[in-house]
Every structure is written in structure tokens, then in C-alpha cells.
Amino acid sequence: MNIQIRKFYYGDIPEETGGNSSSSNASNETGWPLWEVFIRSKQGLDHKHAGSLHAADAQMAIENARDVYTRRQEGVSIWVVESKHIHATNPDEAEMFYEPASDKVYRHPTFYDLPDEVKHM
Amino acid sequence: MSQTINQTLQLADTCLILGQRNSEWCAHGPILEQDIAITNITLDLIGQARNFYQYAATLISKNENKNITEDTLAYLRTEREFKNFLICELPNGDWANTVLRQFFFSCFQLLLFEELEKNSDTQLAAIATKSLKEIKYHIKWSSEWVIRLGDGTEESNNRINNAVQQLWPYTGEFFMPADYEIISVSSLKEKWLQSIKDVFDEATLTIPQNIFMQSGGKDGVHTEHLGYVLSELQYLQRVYPGAEW
Numbered sequence: 001m002n003i004q005i006r007k008f009y010y011g012d013i014p015e016e017t018g019g020n021s022s023s024s025n026a027s028n029e030t031g032w033p034l035w036e037v038f039i040r041s042k043q044g045l046d047h048k049h050a051g052s053l054h055a056a057d058a059q060m061a062i063e064n065a066r067d068v069y070t071r072r073q074e075g076v077s078i079w080v081v082e083s084k085h086i087h088a089t090n091p092d093e094a095e096m097f098y099e100p101a102s103d104k105v106y107r108h109p110t111f112y113d114l115p116d117e118v119k120h121m
Numbered sequence: 122m123s124q125t126i127n128q129t130l131q132l133a134d135t136c137l138i139l140g141q142r143n144s145e146w147c148a149h150g151p152i153l154e155q156d157i158a159i160t161n162i163t164l165d166l167i168g169q170a171r172n173f174y175q176y177a178a179t180l181i182s183k184n185e186n187k188n189i190t191e192d193t194l195a196y197l198r199t200e201r202e203f204k205n206f207l208i209c210e211l212p213n214g215d216w217a218n219t220v221l222r223q224f225f226f227s228c229f230q231l232l233l234f235e236e237l238e239k240n241s242d243t244q245l246a247a248i249a250t251k252s253l254k255e256i257k258y259h260i261k262w263s264s265e266w267v268i269r270l271g272d273g274t275e276e277s278n279n280r281i282n283n284a285v286q287q288l289w290p291y292t293g294e295f296f297m298p299a300d301y302e303i304i305s306v307s308s309l310k311e312k313w314l315q316s317i318k319d320v321f322d323e324a325t326l327t328i329p330q331n332i333f334m335q336s337g338g339k340d341g342v343h344t345e346h347l348g349y350v351l352s353e354l355q356y357l358q359r360v361y362p363g364a365e366w
Binding site for chain 1: 152157161265269
């Protein structure tokens with residue numbers, strides 16, 4: 001068996017560096033595109049990214065997500081979106097994107113003297 | 122009393138044998154996600170079988186003053202005692218064959234359990250109510266596969282057409298009454314045909330006409346396949362009676 005391990009990038013990453021594109025090359029042996037799955041664990045909470053899976057269309061993606069990600073009562077609502085529609089930052093640009101924030105501790109609200117009357121902050 | 126017992130055993134056997142067949146797909150599904158989907162359906166069916174077996178075991182134990190359990194009924198009865206529909210015991214064939222059988226069966230099961238839900242036997246009615254939620258999903262899943270394959274490529278269309286030819290002769294048994302049945306199954310036929318037709322139209326498939334229908338499963342007269350299914354299913358309890366783990 002020919003097993004390939006690919007790293008998947010999303011959205012705006014050029015195809016030659018990304019691992020996946022449903023339109024130009026098959027994402028797996030069946031040729032089904034990759035989908036991202038978001039699950040709401042209970043009413044009132046946000047949908048959270050649960051993982052990804054392969055499916056031929058949106059309907060199948062929702063059912064696959066139901067079978068793969070909610071079989072232990074993990075959810076009450078499912079969103080799916082084809083992975084290629086997700087726009088993401090490029091890992092190569094992480095330095096300029098995220099590191100400038102690391103020396104700006106004053107952005108955390110920890111420099112105020114709280115009056116004693118304010119208890120739960 | 123024996124009528125209810127036989128009816129309950131028929132429901133149990135049918136779910137167990139189809140579940141056992143579907144479970145053969147575990148780790149062999151066409152793709153991981155669908156492998157899990159068919160295995161989930163298997164677990165639903167075996168769960169339904171357990172509910173019916175437990176109820177039958179209670180009735181038999183009381184009736185015959187013996188200590189019968191669900192395991193006794195599933196593991197220690199012979200072919201002639203099993204009352205499942207023939208369609209359940211047939212080999213899986215390819216994916217088209219498997220999903221089409223599930224579709225035929227689930228559509229029938231929906232109609233049957235909707236009747237069972239109204240039955241005066243509250244235990245059977247309660248099991249039916251619980252199972253209906255599962256069955257509705259099985260229909261959704263399997264009917265979409267029938268449409269996908271029928272209205273798909275030439276290859277997929279050929280395969281689902283072959284499956285229709287192979288399985289159709291086994292659908293008549295659903296509606297042939299057995300003397301112990303508490304639901305009038307023949308009255309479900311028209312509705313069943315309509316639900317098949319709706320999906321077949323979308324899948325560009327046609328319903329076969331004037332086909333000889335196989336029967337016998339309900340009365341314990343089975344195809345040659347059931348023996349093999351049971352020998353695998355019952356092997357452990359036959360070789361190591363009373364084994365537990």
C-alpha cells in the first residue's frame with residue numbers, strides 16, 4: 001500500500017507549497033475533497049474546530065462529521081466548510097505576524113490598581 | 122404469549138443478522154468515514170436486536186420457568202429457529218449491494234416500527250419508538266448512496282443496477298404474513314413501494330416487474346448462507362460454552 005503523509009495548508013497558500021487542492025489534484029485515493037468540521041457541543045456555546053474529513057459533497061460531509069465526530073454525544077450542531085475556502089496565515093510569515101506582540105506586556109490589563117470593592121476581576 | 126415471543130424473536134433475529142453482515146465491513150469500508158458510518162449502523166442494529174432479545178428472554182423465562190438470557194437466544198439457537206428475513210443473511214456483495222439492502226430494509230423497518238409503536242404491547246412499542254430515530258438516519262444515509270450511485274458514473278450505475286436485480290427477489294418476503302406476526306405487513310407494501318420509487322426516480326433506476334419472490338426466512342427456512350453467518354457468530358459460545366470476558 002502506498003501511504004502518503006501530507007501537511008495541509010489552507011486558502012491563500014500557493015498550491016505548490018500547499019498539500020491539497022480539491023480542484024487540481026485528488027486529495028486522496030477517492031478524489032474527494034477535504035472538509036473542515038466545526039461542532040457546537042451544546043446550546044449557547046460556539047462551534048469549535050473538531051477536525052477534518054473527506055466527502056464528495058456538503059451533505060455527505062455533514063453526515064460523515066456526524067458519524068466520525070459526534071458518535072459519543074459531542075455535539076448538537078455541525079458546520080462544515082470545504083478546506084479550500086478557508087483563508088489562513090502562512091506559517092512562513094509567523095515571525096512578522098505574531099512575534100511583535102510578545103514584548104508588549106502593557107497590552108494586558110495588569111497595570112491597574114483595582115479597588116478592593118471590585119472582587120471578581 | 123408464544124405469538125408475541127415469536128414476533129419478538131423475528132424482530133431480534135432480523136436486526137442481529139443484518140448487523141452481523143454489516144459488521145463485516147468494519148475496517149474494509151471504501152473510505153474511513155464510510156467505514157465508520159456503516160459500523161455505526163451496525164451498532165444501532167445490534168442494539169435493537171439486544172432490546173428485542175432481552176424482552177423475548179424475559180417472556181420465555183416466565184413462560185417456561187427457565188433462566189433464558191439474550192445470549193442464549195443469540196448464540197445457542199440453530200438455523201431453523203432463526204426467523205430473520207432472507208435478505209439480511211445474503212452475502213454483502215459490493216458497496217452498492219450493501220447500501221441498497223440497507224435502503225430496502227430500513228424503508229420497511231420504518232413502516233413496520235411506526236405500526237409497532239402503536240401496538241398494545243408497551244415494551245415492543247417502546248423499543249420501536251427508540252429505534253425509529255436510528256432508522257430515519259439509516260434511510261437518509263442509504264437513500265443518498267442509492268441516488269449517488271444510480272445517478273453517478275457508468276460503473277456506479279451498473280453496480281447499483283446489478284444490486285437491484287440481485288436483491289429485488291428478496292423484498293417480497295417483507296409483505297408475506299407469517300402466522301405469528303402481530304402487524305398486518307401486507308398493508309405496508311404500497312407505502313414501501315412508493316418510498317422506493319421516489320428514490321429510484323432520482324437515482325434513474327427502475328423497479329423490476331413480475332419477479333418471483335423468495336420467502337421462508339420468517340418460518341426458519343433459510344438460504345445456504347445463514348449457516349455460515351451463525352457458525353462465525355456463535356463459534357465462541359459453541360466451543361467454550363458459558364465463556365465470558
